[in-house]
Amino acid sequence: MAEVKDIIKEGNLVYKKSKVLTDKIMHYCPGCSHGVVHKILAEVIEELNIQEDTIGVSPVGCSVLAYNYLHIDWQQAAHGRAPAVATAVARLLPNKRVFAYQGDGDLASIGTAEIIHACNRGENIVVIFINNGIYGMTGGQMAPTTLEGMPTSTSPYGRDIAMTGHPLKITELIAQLPAVNFVTRQAVHTPAAVRKCKKALQKAFENIGEKKGTQFIEVVSTCNSGWKLSPVKSNEWMVENMFPVYPMGDIKG
Amino acid sequence: MAKVRGAVKVDIEKCKGCSLCVVACPTKVLALAREVNGKGYNYAYMANPEACIGCANCGLVCPDSVIEVYKIKVEADA
Ligand SMILES: Cc1ncc(C[n+]2csc(CCOP(=O)(O)OP(=O)(O)O)c2C)c(N)n1
Ligand code: SF4
Ligand code: SF4
Numbered sequence: 484m485a486e487v488k489d490i491i492k493e494g495n496l497v498y499k500k501s502k503v504l505t506d507k508i509m510h511y512c513p514g515c516s517h518g519v520v521h522k523i524l525a526e527v528i529e530e531l532n533i534q535e536d537t538i539g540v541s542p543v544g545c546s547v548l549a550y551n552y553l554h555i556d557w558q559q560a561a562h563g564r565a566p567a568v569a570t571a572v573a574r575l576l577p578n579k580r581v582f583a584y585q586g587d588g589d590l591a592s593i594g595t596a597e598i599i600h601a602c603n604r605g606e607n608i609v610v611i612f613i614n615n616g617i618y619g620m621t622g623g624q625m626a627p628t629t630l631e632g633m634p635t636s637t638s639p640y641g642r643d644i645a646m647t648g649h650p651l652k653i654t655e656l657i658a659q660l661p662a663v664n665f666v667t668r669q670a671v672h673t674p675a676a677v678r679k680c681k682k683a684l685q686k687a688f689e690n691i692g693e694k695k696g697t698q699f700i701e702v703v704s705t706c707n708s709g710w711k712l713s714p715v716k717s718n719e720w721m722v723e724n725m726f727p728v729y730p731m732g733d734i735k736g
Numbered sequence: 737m738a739k740v741r742g743a744v745k746v747d748i749e750k751c752k753g754c755s756l757c758v759v760a761c762p763t764k765v766l767a768l769a770r771e772v773n774g775k776g777y778n779y780a781y782m783a784n785p786e787a788c789i790g791c792a793n794c795g796l797v798c799p800d801s802v803i804e805v806y807k808i809k810v811e812a813d814a
Contacts, residue, residue: 487785490743491806497742498792498805509800513777514754518799674760674793714754 501525503534507551514714516704517545517613519671521552523681524584524611528555531688537580538572540565542594544586545620545706546613563594566601569608580691582609587628588618591653595627598657605662605696609687612654612699615706616725623709627651630728635709650728654701658734664696665736668729670703672718676731683733690736703729738809742790746780747802753777757794757803763787766794 503525511517528537534555541549543562550557560568565583573581583601590598590612598610617635618624625635625642630650632641642650658666665687669680680702687698703725705717712720744765751773757780758766767783780803782788790807 484786485741485808485810487743487782490741490790490808491745495806495808496804497790497807498795498803500801500804504801508750511799513752513799514756515799518801519797522799522801671797674791674796677796714756715759718756 501529503529503554505552505554509552510548511545512708514705514707514717515545516615516671516702516706517549519677520611520613520680520702520704521549523671523677523684525553527681527684527688528553531685531692533580533688533692536578537582537688538576540569540572540581540583542583542585542589543620544589544618546584546586547620549584563589563592564597565589566594566597566606566608566610569610570601570604570606573606573608577607577694580609580688581607582611582688584611585613586619587612587614587616588621588624588626591627591651595653598653599660602657602663602697602699603660605660605664607691607694607696609684609691609698610700611684612701613704614701614725614729615704615709616650617706617709619706619709623706623711627653628729630724633724652729654699654729654734657699660697662696663699663735665690666699666734667736668701668703668731668734670721670726670731672705672721701729703731738811740789740807741810742788742805742807743785744782744788744794745804745806748773748779749775750800750802751777751779752800753779754799755780756797756799760793760797762791762793763789
């Protein structure tokens with residue numbers, strides 16, 4: 484029987500942290516989906532060999548510090564304005580691969596105008612939209628994406644649709660815009676989902692290399708601190724409650 | 737017939753003990769240690785190392801990229 488020490492040798496290595504990730508310890512809570520998405524984003528950038536040509540725009544929200552974790556060029560934007568900043572970067576440097584990374588409070592609330600118009604102009608950018616149904620960073624307040632009846636710190640008895648409207652399916656709205664090339668909804672809660680989401684990211688970064696216009700990837704995510712569940716329970720809760728409202732799969736392209 | 741054996745190396749000080757690898761492992765190799773690391777987290781370790789098949793599922797779901805996966809082919813009678 485082979486011993487563990489005989490197996491753990493350089494020549495037998497089959498999976499390790501991408502070189503595009505920095506060595507900094509991420510500030511995210513244990514089990515947060517942001518870390519998984521950062522990891523596959525780094526893997527895609529490494530595998531497509533576009534590290535020198537990729538420019539990220541980080542948002543306001545828990546991923547404000549994303550620029551600490553990927554060895555690429557970054558610009559940090561004001562709350563909700565990442566698509567406007569990404570527009571400028573992509574227009575001034577048309578041969579770079581530019582992406583905006585945004586949470587649902589950032590993209591679907593304060594930044595609704597910016598995302599709709601950037602997508603309507605068909606800007607040649609990738610948008611990575613982390614939908615955890617809540618404002619994570621500021622303490623779990625209700626977001627436009629919060630589910631009906633879902634308790635948050637500002638809707639302790641659950642979201643009341645009569646008072647605050649319906650969960651905003653902004654991804655479906657964006658898919659209606661003619662200049663948007665690829666729209667998909669993914670998750671990262673299982674190994675199979677992670678592989679699929681990574682394929683979608685790869686396709687999006689290839690598409691902007693071919694100047695195909697806006698690529699929109701929603702990742703239905705967990706915020707276990709905001710949801711007040713363990714990371715494992717959060718994934719279960721997401722499958723049971725988020726997926727019926729935000730179904731998985733390609734919507735366009 | 738050749739079969740595969742795997743093993744994982746966890747960066748103990750960077751592990752936050754989220755348990756996502758524990759539930760992603762198809763052969764129930766991983767568990768959280770009773771001991772804690774310098775940040776006070778019960779880190780992941782191979783509680784059942786013989787069962788590892790080196791599939792890398794644990795590495796893929798780890799939000800903090802702390803898992804390295806190794807794999808070898810072994811002869812059945814070896
Ligand atoms: C102009 C402005 N308004 C409000 C805030 C406070 N604020 C910081 S993060 C945030 C919400 C972030 O939520 P989300 O985009 O869902 O990201 P998450 O933290 O969940 O990843 C808000 C409202 C701010 N920083 N700037
Ligand atoms: S508050 Fe939520 S979104 Fe922010 S790092 Fe923690 S789990 Fe992630
Ligand atoms: S490589 Fe696969 S079998 Fe081995 S510990 Fe990780 S998930 Fe389990």
